[in-house]
Amino acid sequence: MTLYVYNTLSRSKEEFVPLQGNTVRMYVCGPTVYDYPHIGNARSFAVFDTIRRYLEYKGYRVTFVTNITDIDDKMIARAREEGTTVRELAARFTEEYLRIARELNLKPATVNPRATEHIDDMIDMIQHIVDNGKAYVVDGDVYFDVAGHEQYGVLSRISKDELAAGARVEVDEKKRDPRDFALWKAEKPGEPSWESPWGRGRPGWHIECSAMGARFLGLPFDIHGGGQDLIFPHHENEIAQSSAAYNIDTPVKYWLHNGFLTIDKEKMSKSEGNFYTAREVLDRHDHQAVRLYLVSAHYRQPLDFNEAALEQAQHSLDRLRNAAELLRGRIRVLEKAGDRAKGSDRELKESVARLREGFERAMDDDFNTPSALAEIFTFVRDVNTLAPEVGSAGTLREALAALTEVVGVLGIDLSGGAQTVGAGAAALVEGLIGLLLEIREEARAAKDYATADRIRARLGELGVVVADTKDGPTWKIAR
Ligand SMILES: [Zn+2]
Structure with missing residues (x-):
């Protein structure tokens, strides 16, 4: 039977035909690990896990990439507020994200790339955009030239004139045009930074997803997912960056977006007090009931939490x-x-x-x-x-x-029956995990981050949480 998917790009349901035979290459925007994910984030995780599982049910081979944003403005601001480092903050909330992923029974991603491990890929992509004349450098910042990019607005359908009117509010002296956005930000005191052809600095948030998607899936790829709130500017900018870097008109074939989650019919808002973290909800309810609830509405419709x-x-x-x-x-x-x-x-x-x-x-x-x-x-x-x-x-x-x-x-596991291991098996488990972590260290040393990430993700699926310390990796069983 034929699968039809609603493509935000065309605003219509289209027959699903992968770009290459039986394989589906899929990217979903993952968490920024600066805080506890809220229940709306959990909806997005569960929705795209179900979509991936259904593609596999239909016999497709799916490569599923979902990133972990461990460097951006929010990370830096929160680390400063808490008097900690960006790295410590990232480690803490990456662990929380992986715990939520297990509790919601998300199938581990093929790769969970961390932004900080792919700065080289981002610099490379920015360089291509600069070389193609679609970006410019000012005092160590690099900006995307929106006016010079014909297709800008193709996803959000916001015209450049509307955009100009909206952007005038936040005037930045360095930008040639208020609509332009940062690809690279010059180093500021006390912020993490990396060497680049434009001096020390750090990537903008939008380039992170473009670079990691291209790195692990190649361009073009089949499906890009995320919440509706990411259509503009995040996904619009992703399309602009990928197409400007590699002269590809359509870097992603199908754009899928999930709807909002409301609390007692009201928009979720921290200041109004109607706000729940995934942790609060998962700690109070049967994890599988939460998962079932999250996929109970159609993914594009709003879902009310009560x-x-x-x-x-x-x-x-x-x-x-x-x-x-x-x-x-x-x-x-x-x-x-x-x-x-x-x-x-x-x-x-x-x-x-x-x-x-x-x-x-x-x-x-x-x-x-x-x-x-x-x-x-x-x-x-x-x-x-x-x-x-x-x-x-x-x-x-x-x-x-x-x-x-x-x-x-739908992510519901009816197999039942908890498994226990005896003392002999426990020693074996210890030895096997040690062996896997050794292989992971070797992979990291060889810059094979795909293998290293996969080992960590698969161990995470089994409830084994790996933490990287200055003395090497440690692990514990989370449940
Ligand atoms: Zn993204």
């Missing part, structure tokens, strides 16, 4: 777990007693086929998760009615496998 919605998600999750338990219980009984053919077998098989068909129809329509969930709960009702009457363990196993697979796309 206690009733969380209770509803918990109730739905319990129904899924009960259906899986009912199937497991019946399978055990029939494995002992032996199969007896019954009329309900055929009915349950038909219901499995309807589940898969309905689920795929819903998800193929721009990842319509509420409609997919409706199909899943129709199936759960069938299971509750039919499973006690089914005579073949094979039919029940098929039903359990289908249910587990489709809810798995």
Whole structure:
């Protein structure tokens, strides 16, 4: 069946056709690790994880890159407020982000590049833009020349005139035009800085994503995701930078944006007090219920956060777990007693086929998760009615496998059963983690950051948190 996705670039649903055969190259804007992510950030994480999982369900090989912004204005301002270093702040909140990722059952990214490990890539891209005459240097700052870039505004559809009117407010003497934005910022006292052809300084935020996307996915790539609030200026600037650096008209084929999250129907606002961090919510609720809640609305629609919605998600999750338990219980009984053919077998098989068909129809329509969930709960009702009457363990196993697979796309894990390890296994685990960290250090020494990041991310998925200290890496099991 054909997948249709809503592309912000064209403002319409388009048939999804990857640029290269069966592979999908996908980039999602990740966290700036200066504070606890809020529940709206968690929505974006969960939404794009589900989109990635559905692409994999359809048989695509997905390379999924999501960055960690560990240097930008917010990082510097917060570190100063707290009297700490940018590096310490980044380490603390990167760990918090990876913990949220585990708790929300996000599939680890293929790569989680850190901005500070890719300054060379950013400098290289800026140099290309300068060489192509689309950027200029003033006193160690480098600015993108918006007026000189024809396609500027292609994503946000904000005209250059509107932009000029809006930008006049913040006048910067160094810029030729108030619409221009910084690619490189000259060093200021007390700020982290790196050597560059324009003197010491640091990258602007927008160039970070462009450079890391190009580095790990090549250009053009298939999907770029993020919250709607990033369309302008962040994603508009990303397109401008990538196309100006490499003379590519369309550096990304599909732009996907998730909707806002409101609290009790009000816009989330720290100053108004209606604001929740992901941590507050995850500490008070079943993690899987939070995940289910986050994907319960269509990803482009607003999602309201309120206690009733969380209770509803918990109730739905319990129904899924009960259906899986009912199937497991019946399978055990029939494995002992032996199969007896019954009329309900055929009915349950038909219901499995309807589940898969309905689920795929819903998800193929721009990842319509509420409609997919409706199909899943129709199936759960069938299971509750039919499973006690089914005579073949094979039919029940098929039903359990289908249910587990489709809810798995939404990030819900029905496999159940915590695993424990004995003392011998614990020593083995210790040795294996030590070995992986050795390989990771070698990869870092050889500047193979993709491998190093992957080892750290995969360990993170297993609950092993790696911290880099001046004496080398340490690790602990987070749960
Ligand atoms: Zn970004």
